[in-house]
Amino acid sequence: xxxxxxxxYINSRLPETTKLLAISKYHPASLIKEAYDAGQRIxxxxxxxxxxxxxxxxxxxxxxxxxxxxxxxxVKYIAPYVALIHSVDSIRLMEExxxxxxxxxxxxxxxLELHVAQEETKFGFSFDDVRQLYKDGVLAQYPNVRVxxxxxxxxxxxxxxxxxxxxxxxxxxxxxxxxxxxANVDTLSMGMSGDWKIAVExxxxxxxxxxxxxxxxx
Ligand SMILES: *Cc1c(COP(=O)(O)O)cnc(C)c1O
Numbered sequence: 001x002x003x004x005x006x007x008x009y010i011n012s013r014l015p016e017t018t019k020l021l022a023i024s025k026y027h028p029a030s031l032i033k034e035a036y037d038a039g040q041r042i043x044x045x046x047x048x049x050x051x052x053x054x055x056x057x058x059x060x061x062x063x064x065x066x067x068x069x070x071x072x073x074x075v076k077y078i079a080p081y082v083a084l085i086h087s088v089d090s091i092r093l094m095e096e097x098x099x100x101x102x103x104x105x106x107x108x109x110x111x112l113e114l115h116v117a118q119e120e121t122k123f124g125f126s127f128d129d130v131r132q133l134y135k136d137g138v139l140a141q142y143p144n145v146r147v148x149x150x151x152x153x154x155x156x157x158x159x160x161x162x163x164x165x166x167x168x169x170x171x172x173x174x175x176x177x178x179x180x181x182x183a184n185v186d187t188l189s190m191g192m193s194g195d196w197k198i199a200v201e202x203x204x205x206x207x208x209x210x211x212x213x214x215x216x217x218x
Contacts (some may be wrong), residue, residue, distance in 0.1 A: 003031060004038035006213045010196070014207070018200055021065055021189070023210030025050065026217035029057050036062065044208055055081055061179040067151075067208060069123055072096040078102050085150040086189050086208070089113045091125040091133075093144055101144035108144065111189055112152040114173070118165050127173050131143070133179035147204070148185035150174050154195055163195050165215065167202035174203070 001007070023044045026034045032043060036059060042046050045051035046068025055064055063083040070078075070085065072093055079100035080087075086161070088110045101108040112133070115124030125133070133139055139147050144210055153171040154163040167190055174188045191199025195211035200207065211217065 003034040003213055007035060007040055008107075010207070010209060010212070013197070015199060018204055019138075019206045021067075021206055021208045022213055023067065023192075023208050024054070024214065025068075025081075025210065025212045026196075027210075028218075029054055031214055032058060048077055051082075052077050063188070066218070079106070079108065082108065084109045084110045084111065084148070084187075087113045087123070088145075088147075089115075089125065091138065094132045094139075094145055098142035098144045106144065107146050109146050109187075111149050112147060113188060114150055114152040114170060115148050116152055116155060116170070127169075129207045130173060130177065134177060149185045149189070150177070151189040153190070153192070160195075160198065163203060164198050167191075167195075167199050167204070169204035 008087050014020060019042065019181040022035050022040050022042045025046045032054065041061060042063045042065065044065040044067045045054065051064060051066065064081060065084045065086060066078060066082050067086045067091065070087055070093060075096045085108065087095065088097065097110060098107055113124040115126055150170065150173065157163065161186055170190055171188065178185045187205055188203060189206045189208060190204045191207035192207050196207040196209055
């Protein structure tokens, strides 16, 4: 299937409340252009240099999201244009995004990245960290950052029930945040090529899909 057909396949199965973020990391600009010509406008990258290059080269109405681990010394390069940072995993990073956003005269939309228990990665906040950040009013100290919600990844496993349980628990925290702390929170980023259908059933508002659209990364 072509890039356009893959995008159409996904879009025809997403509810209106769920957006498709096309993950274009490691893929050439020509392939991104194919997706763009099929109507896709939101793309995600995980490395600052690659993102900055592609942003310069590709059409200016693309909305660029950052999804990977972001080093604080790289924030300044993406701050002028990035639309949503999915991977805020420390207060130190939030502080830097706030500082660079202010320099650009922007408020940058961000998501708090959750650390899900069974996962290998060392990055992300625990569920209790997230509750504490809201309870202590920490997020209010960064006026040039707007936390729009949460990003989570399920464990890398074939156990579909476990994946579903993890997405359900992430959704439960998302609902709790909306009800108790911030009614403006509206984004729950979860679901990748292998598990997006489950993520959508469990309440995802944004799926991050790479290899299913573009094929294997080069
Ligand atoms: C690479 C990546 C994706 C996309 O993964 P696919 O399996 O290719 O769909 C989604 N989210 C994050 C955080 C990623 O790093």
